[in-house]
Amino acid sequence: MKANKKIISVILLIVISSFITGEFLISNDETPIALIKKVVKDVTYKQNEEADWELAKTGVPLQNGQEVKTGTKSLALILFTDGSGLLRVRENSILHIYGEQEVNKLNKNTFIQKGQLGFQVSKQEDEQFKFTTPTVVASIRGTGGFIDVENDSSTTIVCESGLIELQATGGSRQSGSLSGGNSADIGADGQININPTTQQQQNQLNMNKQTETKKVKIKTKEGEIEIEYLPEYE
DSSP: OHHHHHHHHHHHHHHHHHHHHTOOOSOGGGSOSEEEEEEESSEEEESSTTSOOEEOOTTOEEOTTOEEEEOTTOEEEEEETTSSEEEEEOSSOEEEEEEEEETTEEEEEEEEEEEEEEEEEOOOSSSOEEEEOSSEEEEESSEEEEEEEOTTOOEEEEEEESEEEEEEOSTTOOEEEEETTEEEEEOTTOOEEEEEOOHHHHHHHHHHHOOOOEEEEEEETTEEEEEEEOGGGO
16 A cells, blocks of 8 residues: 555656656647737637637737638737737738747747738747748748738738748749848749839838727717727728
């Protein structure tokens, strides 16, 4: 009997030690990859493809495989928990958040199903930070810019600074490097066309960065309500 108690005690010590050292993780899938930092108007999220959409609020944690959707005239700011990147999800967009935890690093991938996404990513050393669309995979090494995915899945990427490695996923599957001050158009045919950023694209980039909101108070029969909105949609 004493021997059994001693064995149980040893097992308990090993388990407790494993928890302390981080060698034994019960639910790595429940570790948040990112947080919703700001919400304007119609923003929803869901746990997986089979789940229902839920109303998103500031501070909601996002785990591997979760989705975020913005409605008309809406905005969501998403901050990765390791501080490596900030995403500006503009109106009528859908994106999926993915992350793979390895020893002392988190590899991140955001799939942009449709819409426009602004990003600011710090320099990556050993970690991977990728943006994927239906037509291209963009590997980020520390840069800012925006990605626009049209209804036909064609993708435009504007690089403000830094370097982005591109790999088309269809057709001829071209690859290329996109540097600051340039933009790339990628279609379903797998062709990558890189050109200097146009003034119109620069204007889009500047607008994408605008995240400051205004608030207006309206008196109703039920009381006073406060509405937050983006000035660009006035």
